[in-house]
Amino acid sequence: MAYAELVLVPTPGMGHLVSMVEMAKLLVDRDPRLSITVLIMKLPIDSEVDSYTSSLATSMDATRIRFVHLPRVNSDPEISSGTFLAHFMESNKPHVKQAVADLAESAGSIRRLVGFVIDMFCTTMIELADEFGVPSYVFFTSSAAFLGLMLHLQSLQDEQHMDITKFKDSDTELDFPSFTNPLPAKVLPSVVLIKEAVQSFLEHAKRIRAVKGIIINTFDELEPHAVGSLASLGAPTVYPVGPILNLKGETKTKADGGGRGDDIMEWLNEQPPSSVVFLCFGSGGSFGEDQVKEIAYALERSGHRFLWSLRRPPPKGKFDLPRDYTDPAEVLPEGFLERTAGVGKVIGWAPQNAVLAHPAVGGFVSHCGWNSTLESIWFGVAVATWPLYAEQQFNAFELVAELGLAVEIKMDYRRDFRMESDFIVTADEIEGGIKKLMEDASSERWKKVKDVSEKSRKALMEGGSSHLALGHLVEDILNNTP
Structure with a gap:
């Protein structure tokens, strides 16, 4: 039996790569006829991609999922510029084409190429799928509502000739088909508010309309309105197959030395149930010293137990990921660590x-x-x-206003290489948000979170909405093989 071979092209950031690899595992687990090759592009900044993929390569069935590392390319524009990603993808195209040609040649009668699955920021690769005569699917690593936003903004720009960047610093509220509530312009992502970035971003939406299907990391029960709105916005067939998560966790040895995570879990084991507030801002999240102090004052005054992942920002003007502090005391209020030793723990990576x-x-x-x-x-x-950055302001609005699953500390704060908030969130605001979050256990919102949590698990079980959507996707891939 010849395997049906899918080529996956992820954006090489961990936030995109990990969920695409988890989706690859779901696909090969679902149907024994599928096999997958993941093409790994190299970003010019240091990232954990190499160590992640090499650890995977040893733990996975290499006959069904393989990783091909592409040569590093020299991309001209500054990585922090609005056009970096577009240039990066274009310069990787010849390597992707060569890798797929090599694959097709070496596969012989064992595997036949049946399609490309392309990350939402790799849509220029759709042309290559067309050249090889196979369909392409987009893997969308954000929400259904955000896909709706992209499609709607692209039609406003291209069909109604609207200048989207005019909403920068605007107090306007906008009607969007993927939301039932009006969307404040202040939570639009920075990328659509900046002239040099908006065009290449909305090009993705234009290309997405032409693919065979869109695989979205969400589930029907979380975003019923948004998922339902996509067809009217011109989206092709949508497969909500989420939540796609890497649940193995990472209490592992990190590249910067030492086994990490064990002492954190030991500390948590000593705390009462539901008593700890966890502060963590993702692989790219960090704050300046003034803001760090406000967070510290808020935590100390709130009286709640806390676990705080505090990272050092990259040097000014350098586009890189945050690192751990050698000694966090250097940015914290004097005596903070001593005064909170009984109730809190400040850590680096979490x-x-x-x-x-x-x-x-x-x-x-x-x-x-x-x-x-x-x-x-x-x-x-x-x-x-x-x-802080990317589409997070939009996600925050969806969680608070649209879905009722979160409380707001801020929704319009930005710490983005394209735009930055010129205000500090005060200790009072942070303390208020933490208290509302932690002292509301019987609230409607808390019940809603527990209910949606249960639905997220059911969606992936046999007969669940995402399980069924994945089955339809596999059928579509296998029935449309060239």
Whole structure:
């Protein structure tokens, strides 16, 4: 029997790569006829991609899922520029084409190429799928509502000739088909508010309309209105197959030395159930010293137990990921660590899944990245929103106003290489959000979080909405083989 071979092209950031690999596992587990090759592009900044893929390669069935590392390319524009990603994808295209040609040649009668699955930011690769005469599917790592936003903004720009960037610093509220509530312009992602970035971003939406199907990391029961709105916005067939999560967790040895995570879990084991507020802002999240002090004052005054993942920002003007502090005391108020030693723990990197799964954790102050949002829902932990970059402001609004699953610390804060908030969130605001989050255990919102958590698990079980959607996707792939 010849395997039906899918080529997966992820954006090489961990937030995109991990969920695409987890989807690959779901696909090969679902049907023995499928096999998958994942093409790994190399970003110019250091990332954990290499160590992640090499650890996977040893733990997976290499006959069904393989990783091909592409040569590193020299991309001209600054990585922090609005056009970097578009240039990066274009310069990787010849390598992707060569890798797929090599694959087709070496596969012989064992595997035949049946399609490309392309990340939402790799849509220029659709042309390559066309050249090889196979259909392409887009893997959308954000919410159904955000896909709706992209499609709607693209038609406003291309059909109604609207300048989307005019909403920058605007107090306008906008009607969007994927939301039942009006959307404040202040929570639009930075990428659509900046002239040099908006065009290449909305090009993705234009190309997405032409693919065979869109695989979305969400589930029907979480976003029923948004999922239902997509067909009227011109989306092709949509497969909500989420939540796609890497639940193995990462209490592992990190590249910067030492086994990490064990002492965190030991500390949590000593705390009462649902008593700890966990503050964590994703792999790209960090704050300046003034803001760090306000968070510290808020935690100390709130009186709640806390676990705080505090990271050092990259040097000014350098596009890189945050690192751990050698000594966090250098940015914290004097005596803070001593005064809070009995109730709190300040850490660097955090094994987020393992922490959210722990019964001692009762609330999550989050940047609202979509993967983190799905994890908090899966583990039934309510969120206080503090978005930083990408589409996180939009996600925060969806969680608070549209879905009623979160409380707001801020929804319009930005710490983005394209735009930055010129205000500090005060200790009073942070303390208020933490208290509302932690002291509301009997609230309607808390019940809703627990209910959606249960639905997220049922969606993946046999007969659940995402399980069925994945089955339809596999049928579509196999029935449309060239």
